[in-house]
Amino acid sequence: MAIYEERARKLFSGPVTFVLSAPELKFLPDPTVPEIAFAGRSNVGKSSLLNALTGRKSIARTSVTPGRTQELNYFDVGGGEDGSPPEFRLVDMPGYGFAKAPPAVVKKWRHLVNDYLRGRQVLKRCLLLIDARHGPKPVDAEMMEMMDIAGISYCVVLTKADKIKASELARIVAMTEAEARKHAGAFPEIAITSSEKGMGIDELRGFVLKSAEGG
Numbered sequence: 417m418a419i420y421e422e423r424a425r426k427l428f429s430g431p432v433t434f435v436l437s438a439p440e441l442k443f444l445p446d447p448t449v450p451e452i453a454f455a456g457r458s459n460v461g462k463s464s465l466l467n468a469l470t471g472r473k474s475i476a477r478t479s480v481t482p483g484r485t486q487e488l489n490y491f492d493v494g495g496g497e498d499g500s501p502p503e504f505r506l507v508d509m510p511g512y513g514f515a516k517a518p519p520a521v522v523k524k525w526r527h528l529v530n531d532y533l534r535g536r537q538v539l540k541r542c543l544l545l546i547d548a549r550h551g552p553k554p555v556d557a558e559m560m561e562m563m564d565i566a567g568i569s570y571c572v573v574l575t576k577a578d579k580i581k582a583s584e585l586a587r588i589v590a591m592t593e594a595e596a597r598k599h600a601g602a603f604p605e606i607a608i609t610s611s612e613k614g615m616g617i618d619e620l621r622g623f624v625l626k627s628a629e630g631g
Contacts (some may be wrong), residue, residue: 420631421622427494427503428621432470435490435505441531445490447538450504450628455529455559456545458511461575461611465545466491466508468611469621486510486525488532504540504628513555533566541627542570543620548577548608551588552595560599571603571627572596573620578610 438444456462467475475491487510494503509532510525517525533539542563546552552572563570572592577585589606596602607623609616 417619417622417626420626421618424621424625425618427625428470431492431495431502432472432475433492433495434475435492437487437489439487440528441535444488444532444536445505447536449502449538450540450630451507451536451538452504452540452624452628453507453509453532453542454545455509455542455563455570456511456575457513457547457553457555460511460545460547462508462511462545464611465573465575465609465620466506468609468614468617469506469624486521488528504625506624507539512559513553530562530566533563533568539568540630542568543573543607543624544570544602545573545575546592548574548585548588549579551591557595557598560595560602564599564601566601568601569603570601571605571607571623573607573609575609575611577608577615578613 435445436443454462454466467473470491489508491506491508492502493506495501509529512525544556544559544563546556560570574588574592580588585608589608592606593604596604596606607616607620609620611617
């Protein structure tokens with residue numbers, strides 16, 4: 417993975433640009449480059465992780481308001497002003513598990529996400545973010561099942577790992593690995609990260625690049 421980490425560091429230090437927000441599949445960009453999607457409950461830290469991975473402060477907006485992101489947000493990684501295509505795209509998927517959202521919003525989210533997972537041929541892998549302070553919740557297991565059914569390969573990423581003691585983190589890691597083993601699409605190993613402290617960010621960058629290249 418070391419070679420991927422070094423290449424990914426250089427790649428992410430170059431152009432990373434916001435492309436568009438798609439409230440429906442018809443607004444997605446042409447499926448010409450690999451895509452890596454990020455999924456997770458509302459307030460799990462997706463925007464913070466995307467900012468940490470890309471080395472930007474606000475490439476993805478952060479918010480304390482659950483359910484703010486209700487579209488598929490696209491970011492190009494690589495490419496240039498000469499018209500060269502990006503190496504791959506990051507896709508920030510709408511957060512799930514927002515208890516106060518109207519049923520119509522939840523229904524729209526489910527249709528958008530499910531159709532994207534099932535029908536996007538250039539989607540190489542998903543990263544499923546879970547808050548290390550809480551571990552996997554029933555809604556996370558539901559998301560895993562949705563990806564299993566869609567035939568998507570995914571890696572579970574624990575976020576905010578700096579917020580708990582080492583002994584508690586070890587317990588959460590074991591619990592999360594046990595849940596991942598129940599699902600056909602999940603990687604057996606999980607990633608442990610902290611956007612604030614930079615924990616696991618280099619390794620995750622390398623994993624994203626390897627996934628985009630079909631590894």
